[in-house]
Amino acid sequence: MASEGLYPQLDEAALTQFVTALEGGGTSTLSAELAEEASRARGLIQLSKVQVPVDGARLDGALWQPKGAGPFPVVVMPAPWADLGWIAYAAQATQLAVKGYIVLAYTPRGFGKSTGEVEVAGPLDVQDGSAVIDFLLANLPAADPSRIGFLGDSYGSGISLLVAADDPRVSAVGALSTWGSLFEAFHENGTRHVASVAALEGAAANARLSKRTQWAFDQVQNSESISDEVRDWANERSPLTHADKLNERRVPVFFSHAWHETLFPVNQTLELFSTLTAPKRLDLAVGDHSSPEMSGLIGLPNRIWTDAHRWLDQHLKGADNGITDAQVVSEVMWGKPLLPTLESHPDWEAATGTPARLHLTGPAVGATDGGLADKPQNGWTTVLSTGTDTPATVADAIIKTGYAEMLGKPKVYPTHQISRTDAAVWAGETLTKTAKVRGIPRLRLTFQPSAASASFVAYLFDAAADGNASIITHAPFTVRGATPGEPVVADIALQAAGYDVPAGHRLILVLDTKDPFYSDANQAGAKLTLSSPEGKPSYLDLPLA
Missing domain, CATH: 2.60.120.260 (Galactose-binding domain-like)
Structure with missing residues (x-):
């Protein structure tokens, strides 16, 4: 049964069965792609469930470890805005672990089996990201503290960027279907994005929203105009607000975005992309929020996830794979874009007519x-x-x-x-x-x-x-x-x-x-x-x- 909300095509049951197969269970119920992935991975990695203690909560997660002495680079994956939490990353985390990464995927506070309340990438979520790094380094001697990356889709991408801005231990970021300015995403040209906030609330129907989160959502939904207090709330949760910290440390960031994004419209992410001065790349694709990445989440080949892996390979492993040869790669739309043309450009200015x-x-x-x-x-x-x-x-x-x-x-x-x-x-x-x-x-x-x-x-x-x-x-x-x-x-x-x-x-x-x-x-x-x-x-x- 497909999960509801922002991930209608994501089959939680199939991904749960995939995790069971990695732990030694059978593969007969899996798709051919997931069955092959599980069979290939079982001899190369170890998967274990974890609970990470953080300030006032415990984060539900899973840990993928390559077999061997290490040291191994580390990838932390905060989960999307969905009940299924870290399970969404089961296929991608497995592929990274097979390539020699220690991977910890976790469900942000307030969602799924994690305790606490949803803070929408607030200060507690940023602290949680750092606490996950602390947990890894304290418990895994094979984890290389000099090679730590964050990779996330949607909600997990925003948390990843904010943690990277705050924690100097983060060396690279992959931010898929992300946001730059949460305020601009919710309030464009003086107009409130009521449908996008309603979609977020609907997808979090089973989550535990903090009072302040519910207040902010109510303000966007129902107030005639946005107050300075809501603006401050949103700006605190906006990677664009913290771009100077990312630039100061020259954190390499990989972005992906959809042209017809209805949740976080593309211009506000473009503003963040243009503001950053460190190595960066933007993959633009046909579709809407997280849909260009979806096939990768269910274990199928996917251009966006492949490029995200290549980004981490270059910046955490030193691989010379050409991923930084182009700053902007875009699928060109037309009336029926089933097979869109792909264009590469050295920067956004070169991509612009x-x-x-x-x-x-x-x-x-x-x-x-x-x-x-x-x-x-x-x-x-x-x-x-x-x-x-x-x-x-x-x-x-x-x-x-x-x-x-x-x-x-x-x-x-x-x-x-x-x-x-x-x-x-x-x-x-x-x-x-x-x-x-x-x-x-x-x-x-x-x-x-x-x-x-x-x-x-x-x-x-x-x-x-x-x-x-x-x-x-x-x-x-x-x-x-x-x-x-x-x-x-x-x-x-x-x-x-x-x-x-x-x-x-x-x-x-x-x-x-x-x-x-x-x-x-x-x-x-x-x-x-x-x-x-x-x-x-x-x-x-x-x-x-």
Whole structure:
């Protein structure tokens, strides 16, 4: 039975049976891949369950030890945000141990069989990571104290980065589907990410959230605006806040992220990646949170996990494997990305295209949609009624839409069904050659709200000739304290994209005022008047390679 929450494809029963097989049990119930892995590993490693005492709690974990005298490099793996805890890493930890690593995977406090309360990568979680290192070095003479790495997915990745910033014994980090700024992940352009927090709460339904954690989640879910206290809570838990410590010690960090990440949107992780000055690498992939790494968690070959292993091999074992030859490796999306193209770049700047400015124009006579043109057009206005959702949405569901996208079945957006009363639409000309979108598109929009607060979401689509489209990127925006009827100029960074729009298709920009993924500051009956006045033009800067 697949686990629920953020890991719908992860089979906890199969991974538990795999652990049993490593301990001497049979392999007949396992997949061919896991059965082969268990049979290969049993003669090379020893697996034992452990309980690590920490401040006010005990962490449930498992220890993989290669047979031999050592010394062996060490990898610590804090588990993801899920009930199954360290079991999620059973296949990957085994592969690392077979290669000569001591591995300790543990369930963070408050989840699964670990005691304590969930602190969302707070100070106690950071202390716990250091306590795990203490436990290893005190009990395993074969553990090399000069070669310690942290490797985690999702929740475990954020904890890994924060421990590395705080503990000088950590020599390398692998952070898969991670976050840079928890505040930006929860609060983008003044807009609260209510669906992502709801997903986290749902996935932690059986966990024990601390009162402060529940308070912070409630604030993001229900408060009209985010307080400084919530900002401070989130910033303390943000690796970006502690980037100077990572830079001071030059900790090598490997990142992976999905283009259409709905839990921790990619831009805030890109900011952390760009801030770090030590050896670093970013693997970008098609999909949503943790979905690009999922096949590796169930024991199948996986590019992301392979690169994470190579990263540790180079920085903990000194292997000359070429993993640092490219800083950025990205899967390029298109409408059906089952077999995406892979691109390598020496750095993020080289991966980013040159901005091409597309001006937002008014509808032609007899038309409803504006245009995306190479020259500005002033004097037009488009009026939207707020508060009604349209078929333009971020996704059907967090995580699950990303799995379908990976399988070549992206969400289809029938752009002809989008109400032009409740949304504004601008369509570009039919492309005569592929448009290679690489980087962060930026939208500048002048609008007049009829009320003091307003919210909207901008979506950029790749539309085929029949009007059916795939999403390239999007971003929300909220203004508060505006003067009704006075123009507001919004400068909005859409989420980064690596996407090829084929010849024969066209770009479509859609703006509507409601999306279930985000909070809504619109007042009942309010309207938005969009325009492009001289001196404050509205345009889209599209980075094209």
